[in-house]
Amino acid sequence: MSETIEQKCLAKGVKLTEQRRIIAQVMSKSNDHPDVDELYMRVSKIDPKISIATVYRTVKLFEESGILAKHEFKGSKARYEELNEGHHDHLIDVKTGEIIEFVDDEIEKLQKKVAEKYGYDLVDHKLELYGVKKNK
Amino acid sequence: MSETIEQKCLAKGVKLTEQRRIIAQVMSKSNDHPDVDELYMRVSKIDPKISIATVYRTVKLFEESGILAKHEFKGSKARYEELNEGHHDHLIDVKTGEIIEFVDDEIEKLQKKVAEKYGYDLVDHKLELYGVKKNK
């Protein structure tokens, strides 16, 4: 089982305010990949006084603290998701926008190999697949 | 040898204006991945009357026509490069911003396989590796 966002904040020395607690809870409950507007709407239902500036500041802080991952899929706004130990990449349905998470260890290994081939240590990577559903 | 951008425009029925011709030439000569501002500066040296709006309109048009590729690397502005038949992905040096192009057929194949596993035809993909140079 992975730590809660609140535990991660403590561990990283991030001050836990009421607003951050709410944003953390909303992200934890979200199984999709909301953008800032969507997150702001969800958060506003719990505490309507939270400002969008705080949401922006918080997602940025959480991203820098390794608590959230930011994705910038083709042609859309930045989206966020909670970062748990299980790394995964994304397959995006270009027709519906549906996002499927997947893991492929072999691709991961090959990526590291490519980086090494050029004399680099891989510190991060981004893999996004865009597809259309097969009709049979 | 691959077609020139002008030939591609003809083939796709894209009207060839003086401005587009200049933007096409500048992109063809560029071996890096300029963002719109940078491209605008380069283009302005040839014809100072071209407006940034035209540059934006043109890169968008060229992208939709499959003439240019748009990249949105982590935390930076959109960058463009000419699209030739040889597909490649990018390895970005997170310290210097240097961009290395690479090809890995095996990764390509695995991507297709992953998409198929979920019942999708792969129409596009994005793979970016972020690394730091090894110190020995």
Add this chain to the structure above:
DNA sequence: GTAGATGCAAAGTATTTGCGACAAG
């Protein structure tokens, strides 16, 4: 008590668009 967080509105970036003038086919 104090450093850091918040809300608000204003300011930044990056990009798009309405419109009248103009150019390509």
Add this chain to the structure above:
DNA sequence: CTTGTCGCAAATACTTTGCATCTAC
């Protein structure tokens, strides 16, 4: 000719920031 493009400035979309106030620790 006619349709689409250009330049300009204004508009939009997303995100950041200055500042006075407030809150976690």
